Amino acid sequence: MALPVWLLLAGAAAAVEYRAQRNKIQARRYFDPGEPGMALSPSQWLPGARKVEPTPGSVVVCHVFGVVEHSGIWLGDDTIAELHGSGLIRGISPKRFLHKRSGARIYVCCDRHHRPLGSELAAQRAAEQLFTARDYHLRNNNCHRFVWSCLSGSEQRISSFHSLNRRLADHYQQALYWDPCLW
Incomplete structure (x- = not known):
């Protein structure tokens, strides 16, 4: 029973981290040639x-x-x-x-x-x-x-x-x- 709770908590933590990274990227309004992959539409x-x-x-x-x-x-x-x-x-x-x-x-x-x-x-x-x-x-x-x-x-x-x-x-x-x- 502890395994599903642990998986649920790990998934929630990953979702929070993903959202934080996405917001960080979306807050950047430019493309910096020194940062690969930062071209935002x-x-x-x-x-x-x-x-x-x-x-x-x-x-x-x-x-x-x-x-x-x-x-x-x-x-x-x-x-x-x-x-x-x-x-x-x-x-x-x-x-x-x-x-x-x-x-x-x-x-x-x-x-x-x-x-x-x-x-x-x-x-x-x-x-x-x-x-x-x-x-x-x-x-x-x-x-x-x-x-x-x-x-x-x-x-x-x-x-x-x-x-x-x-x-x-x-x-x-x-x-x-x-x-x-x-x-």
Whole structure:
């Protein structure tokens, strides 16, 4: 009879420890390149974070049905360049960027001072590709690859938001903060 009670107590202790670790991770709102596995999706970040206004070339993301994230490049004038699932690269409004996706917010890649990270060159590269098409593939040629190509100028397979986060952190050589967009 003592064995089941011991197992019950051990299970309860493990659950408390798991919850404490999960809360600790969820309280971190950034990706630190020095900590492997710390890329958090925007849906996990704390509400009430400071809202920022993206600048041309800023990387923006939203959540899609609790499974993946969708990314794009802010062009300015309330326009985001995105690679649509059809393969078309298009310029759309923030409202359209969120349309038929589960996320209610757009997040902007920022530094620790809540300044958007990005570049005019990324915005220029994205704008030059508007109304062109790619052979879209969810894992091999997706929105994250498009964003990275605009920012870096190189085509590399990026299969997930986590991989994009790692490349962005290495590119900027700093911790990334994903703050809600002012829009």
